[in-house]
Amino acid sequence: MQVQLSVVIITLNEEKNIGRCLSSVLSIADDIVVVDSFSTDKTKQICIDKKVRFITHKFEGHIEQKTWALTQAKYNHVLSLDADESLTKELQEELLKIKNNWQHDGYSFNRLTNFCGKWIKHCGWYPDKKLRMWDTSKGAWGGDNPHDKFILEKGATTHHINKDLLHYSFYTVDQHLKQIEYFSDISSKAAYEKGKKSNRFKIFYKSTFKFFRDYVLKLGFLDGYYGYVVCKNSAYAKKLKYTKLQALNNHNS
Numbered sequence: 001m002q003v004q005l006s007v008v009i010i011t012l013n014e015e016k017n018i019g020r021c022l023s024s025v026l027s028i029a030d031d032i033v034v035v036d037s038f039s040t041d042k043t044k045q046i047c048i049d050k051k052v053r054f055i056t057h058k059f060e061g062h063i064e065q066k067t068w069a070l071t072q073a074k075y076n077h078v079l080s081l082d083a084d085e086s087l088t089k090e091l092q093e094e095l096l097k098i099k100n101n102w103q104h105d106g107y108s109f110n111r112l113t114n115f116c117g118k119w120i121k122h123c124g125w126y127p128d129k130k131l132r133m134w135d136t137s138k139g140a141w142g143g144d145n146p147h148d149k150f151i152l153e154k155g156a157t158t159h160h161i162n163k164d165l166l167h168y169s170f171y172t173v174d175q176h177l178k179q180i181e182y183f184s185d186i187s188s189k190a191a192y193e194k195g196k197k198s199n200r201f202k203i204f205y206k207s208t209f210k211f212f213r214d215y216v217l218k219l220g221f222l223d224g225y226y227g228y229v230v231c232k233n234s235a236y237a238k239k240l241k242y243t244k245l246q247a248l249n250n251h252n253s
Helices: 018-025 043-049 062-070 089-100 173-193 200-217 220-251
Strands: 005-011 031-036 053-056 077-082 085-087 106-115 118-120 130-135 139-144 147-152 158-170
Touching: 005 018, 005 062, 018 031, 018 043, 018 077, 018 085, 031 043, 031 062, 043 053, 062 077, 062 139, 062 147, 077 085, 085 089, 089 106, 089 158, 106 220, 118 220, 130 147, 130 158, 139 173, 158 173, 173 220, 200 220
Parallel strands: 005 031, 005 077, 031 053, 106 158
Antiparallel strands: 077 130, 085 158, 106 118, 106 130, 139 147
């Protein structure tokens, strides 16, 4: 079955990334919509220059924003990307083939992350399989903020494409640490609202095992210095989440 494809992207101050992202989908998209949370940089102008639809909408959460953004797509078949992602030429070619012969309800592919100029091929970061293209009538956005994911309905069929989606994550270590601080606020609150508990042992165990798993078991040491930084920061993120969860437990007990 041949289909028409909408590309949906949410943004907030993504002038460093959005142009690259849009350029990578121009050859495969029949519709491109950017849903923006009132950026104050050049994001809007870049989107206008690329002649894509640009819509502003108040941000109330990652899942909520992406759910609303889907309602703005012209077509049921959607490719959902983050602004700091882009398609490789090889992935573009595969997606064009799928558009002309759509056979499954959802399609996933690998995500290869660039951290401070280094492509991270271990640390539990690769292959980071992501479901990013689907028939919107077959599922809905879910997960726990800020870690959203599209969940297909029971019985839906999926196919994995062994090509890379490029992810330009952080340009500096400080940028990563700031996101960890922000995301840990959201994730700890989401965990608390689900009734989850934390304590000193859990904080120590979760963070220590996270580093051991990513740096040793997931071969993070093979990514050199930045592999170590990624694993250390990931362990710190785990520690921060459960420390903040414990504080919420104590404050509301």
